[in-house]
Amino acid sequence: MKRNKKIKLFYANLSDDFKVQADAVGEKMLREYGAFFVAGNGAISPDKVVFENEREVAEWQKLVKSSKATIAGFKIELQTAAMKALRKAIKEAEQNNLTITPRGTDAARRSYAETVELWASRVNPALLHWVEKGRLTESQAEKIRFLSPFEQVPEIFKLEAKGIFFSKDLSKSIIYSVAPPGTSQHLSMLALDVQEDDNTEVREILARHNWFQTVISDLPHFTYLGIAEIELESLGLKKVIDAGRDFWIPDL
Numbered sequence: 001m002k003r004n005k006k007i008k009l010f011y012a013n014l015s016d017d018f019k020v021q022a023d024a025v026g027e028k029m030l031r032e033y034g035a036f037f038v039a040g041n042g043a044i045s046p047d048k049v050v051f052e053n054e055r056e057v058a059e060w061q062k063l064v065k066s067s068k069a070t071i072a073g074f075k076i077e078l079q080t081a082a083m084k085a086l087r088k089a090i091k092e093a094e095q096n097n098l099t100i101t102p103r104g105t106d107a108a109r110r111s112y113a114e115t116v117e118l119w120a121s122r123v124n125p126a127l128l129h130w131v132e133k134g135r136l137t138e139s140q141a142e143k144i145r146f147l148s149p150f151e152q153v154p155e156i157f158k159l160e161a162k163g164i165f166f167s168k169d170l171s172k173s174i175i176y177s178v179a180p181p182g183t184s185q186h187l188s189m190l191a192l193d194v195q196e197d198d199n200t201e202v203r204e205i206l207a208r209h210n211w212f213q214t215v216i217s218d219l220p221h222f223t224y225l226g227i228a229e230i231e232l233e234s235l236g237l238k239k240v241i242d243a244g245r246d247f248w249i250p251d252l
């Protein structure tokens with residue numbers, strides 16, 4: 001009973017126009033990446049779990065308010081509310097002789113094409129590997145290569161259910177390595193990959209400014225939720241401790 005109530009809590013906090021995708025991909029993406037769909041206080045999240053193509057992403061990105069900045073030499077773009085909070089966090093870090101540095105020019109906003117490229121950088125080598133190991137036939141691999149990135153996602157998940165994994169080290173799901181095309185929080189301009197992610201104090205400062213870790217195993221990745229930590233549970237999120245860190249994920 002308690003569990004059902006919690007499931008309702010997360011769903012109840014999704015925006016009214018949110019379109020739940022009732023299939024394996026939609027369910028998995030909501031569970032693993034979905035924390036940002038309950039972001040608030042000026043943070044806007046998409047109304048569905050997967051953008052299908054470049055046009056959808058570009059149109060959505062045009063609609064939300066964003067700000068550009070050069071931080072430690074890296075040009076990044078975030079939603080305005082997220083950028084404001086980041087600047088405050090950076091200031092607090094400086095006062096403590098710490099830095100918060102983007103991991104590169106693609107540390108914040110990304111285009112659909114960039115997420116497709118990252119996806120392919122995992123899928124293609126893994127296909128070669130599994131054919132070599134005899135777990136896939138060449139024609140099975142070829143069929144996957146011919147699909148659009150959007151169509152590849154459910155096929156990759158089906159293989160992973162059989163232990164044929166596509167993460168960089170081939171030991172776990174690809175989703176802990178790169179986001180399926182169209183699902184990255186970076187498309188929403190609410191995510192930032194940070195160089196100092198292994199510094200506990202830096203993580204605490206970011207959390208005080210409503211930037212949290214929300215994707216287990218994606219260690220440099222932080223998400224702007226716009227909500228104080230103390231309120232996250234009331235939105236249907238739960239804290240999971242993994243690799244000695246706090247992650248906030250949907251309680252589903």
Ligand SMILES: [Zn+2]
Pocket residue numbers: 186191192193218220221222
């Ligand atoms: Zn990231």
